[in-house]
Amino acid sequence: MGFSNEGRLKSLISQMTLDEKLAQLYSYWIYELQTDGQIDHGKISDKLSCGIGQISRMAGASALDPRSAARTANTLQKFLIEETRLGIPAIIHEECCAGAMARGAPVFPQMIGLASTFQPELAQAMTSIIRSQLMAIGARQGLAPVLDVARDPRWGRIEETFGEDPTLISHFGVAYIKGLQGENLRDGVLATGKHFVGHSFSQGGLNCAPVHMGWREIYDILLMPFQAAIQLANLASMMNAYPELDGEVVAASRRILTDILRNQLGFDGLVVSDYEAVVMLHNFHYVAEDKSSAARLAMDAGIDVELPTAKCYKDPLRAALEAGDISLETIDRSVYRHLQKKMELGLFENAFVDEGRALEVFENPQNRIIAREIAQKSIVLLKNDGCLPLKRNLKRIAVIGPNANDGRNQLGDYSYLSMMELVELRGQQDPSYVKIDKSDLGYGRIITILDGIREAVSEHTQVLYAKGCEILNDDQSGFDEAYKLAEMSDVVVLVLGDRSGLTPECSTGELRDAADLHLPGVQENLARTIIAAGKPVVAVLINGRPYAISWLAENASAILEAWLPGEEGGAAVADVLFGEVNPSGKLPVTFPRGVGQIPIFHSAKPSGLGSYWYHDYVAEKAAPLYPFGHGLSYTNFQYSDLCIDRKTVISGENVDISFKVTNTGAVNGDEIVQLYVRDEFASVPRPAKELKGFTRVRMLPGETKIVTFHLPVDQLAFYDQCLDLVLEAGKIIVMIGSSSEDIRLTGEFEISQTDRMHIHERVIFCPVEIE
Secondary structure (H helix, E strand, C coil), X not given: CCHHHHHHHHHHHHHCCHHHHHXXXXXXXXXXXXXXXXXXXXXXHHHCCCCCCEEXXXXXXXXXXXXXXXXXXXXXXXXXXXXXXXXXXXXXXXCCECECCCCXXXXXXXXXXXXXCCCHHHHHHHHHHHHHHHHHCCCCEECCCECCCCCCCCCHHHHHCCCCCHHXXXXXXXXXXXXXXXXXXXXXXXXXXXXXXCCCCEHHHCCCCCECCXXXXXXXXXXXXXXXXXXXXXXXXXEECCCEECCEEHHHCHHHHHHHHHHHCCCCCEEECCCCHHHHHHHCCCCCCCHHHHHHHHHXXXXXXXXXXXXXXXXXXXXXXXXXXXXXXHHHHHHHHHHHHHHHCCCCCCCCCCHHHHHHHHCCCHHHHHHHHHHHHHCEEEEECCCCCCCCCCCEEEEECCCCCCHHHHCCCCCHHHHHHHHHHHHCCCCCCCCCCHHHCCXXXXXXXXXXXXXXXXXXXXXXXXXXXXXXXXXXXXXXXXXXXXXXXXXXXXXXXXXXXXXXXXXXXXXXXXXXXXXXXXXXXXXXXXXXXXCCEEEEEECCCCCCCHHHHHXXXXXXXXXXXXXXXXXXXHHHHCCCCCCCCCCCCCECCCHHHCCCCCCCCHHHCCECCCECCCCCCCCCCECCCCCECCCCEEEEEEEECCCEECCCCEEEEEEEEEECCXXXXXXXXXXXXXXXXXXXXXXXXXXXXXXXXXXXXXXXXEEEEEEEHHHHCEECCCCCEEECCEEEEEEEECCCCCEEEEEEEEECCCCCEECCCCCCCCCEEEC
């Protein structure tokens, strides 16, 4: 920031009253400023007279269409600029996990599906669209991406993550942030990394429960994606995690939110609270005896802005200041940071949007093209006995299952339709919530699996449909009809899985954690019934978490993992089923055999791969059902001619690791090649395999490509017992694989220096070339 802006900020703060300062530190829900879904000028005058820091979910918690949202944003900013003493505009924030959470916005595949593409540039393409849409309605902060490392599939929010591997998450997080923030914040949207840190590995998989993890592992594993976001993408905003780490509640921890985040990682942006995280210090964690104490703890820790509404940072924070429990300098620090971001966004110069352009940005046909491409590339072929691809001219196809013809269930928890269900539920309890007209929320824009199949087959093919059962309840009355349709068909497409969201009828998503990893409800019973009909069964999973599907894996003819594929999901699944698209997705998480294996992930330490002596459990194998990186194709790929260009290296150098990949099949295909390493002996136990690089290679039948990973030696550094980032001498085993378990080529090289080297900056990315 230049001197002129710094001087301008200090001058502005010097003019502010305490009320005006406090107003910059909290937000209001949009519906707190509305009556019957429309802006209430009386409420605005009452609540915004001293200004406001942010507005929460103007589009995402209302029934406003894009043009109405843009008009509302202009109305709010006009009041703040023209009718408050200092004329400070607000930051309007929205959720944008898998698309702008707004009425009429495209819904892309949920994050875990996006990660299955192993193609981070698709994340940047997606968030470039999201950026244009948020800016068109006046929203300048997006509460994404989730940078948590997912290690427990019982946790309902695993679907919002980029999977279990910190390197993979780092690649996608950086790409996501670059697309959302753009080249310059004046033309961009603040990305918000979350949740710093530890949210994803909670006790029992329960949302917000304590995290039992050592600090060395936190530094080595959980911090990596946040380091990448800060150092490689200049992340503008951060959101705290809800849980406690070894007795330290993150929202009240200065060590975590200031010493580690700012002083060690170099973050210089804005820290916003996760929703209600500040008041939860009082009523959930019980470390603050009242809201005033909660405000003091959170602000001292480093949380600059309370979201989503004013519970602690208004009157309770004032009380803490008057009691001498917090200093005015601490409050001014957070006010400065928030105003700084408003200046960087250019809001002081231009807070208004062109209301007439909103619809054209939302209704651009390119949006659906990108959504379909991501969905196609996210689909993982887990199993295929030769049943796929299907012929388009089959006589009869039975499409069965609770997710076969329900477009809503193809969406993730932070989609607009999902959130409207929560708003409706809250509205039954709190009359201040806006009432939603559900007649036109966009259901018709979603292509279901049944729609996609009907569109893809020949005119001579009969497509039969039966729901069979619901997602969660125990009703099996639909089994008989489903069985009859299966019996009379050539093949069955059985569509199972989840309903994602935050309400009780959902089986995955935030607040919807699982005690086991069976398919929800009676879906496995439905699968057993359908398979008993004796016809080939292709299982399509529309789900948010990796389930323990051992029985299905053994008995189905083929299995497609489609995750939560968004509005183009049905078309994308049909593209893969009938061979229009060759499946190329790879698993970003490990599929367990049973819940008792949790946590299970590919980068386990050697001692964590199996029980001492006997390796396996008493009644179950210790190996995963499907490993990280797994994904089949309709063609085959051969790996050969591994060449490691040097046998000994030192810190600061690169190792060039090259090999050939050949498409030996009869159809075009994409192979995602993966580079793993193992530090054979070290001062602390190192993983048996660590992903260090990956790339997508597209090949025609018979074509050969040469892939070269330029592995930085410093990328092999790790945090030691003293939490120092070090590089040690020793042998490094190189593994090139089609998955973490399907290793095709192996080699080795030696790090030759004798002394332990302290590395000043973590290296996260491995450059790669394809010839």
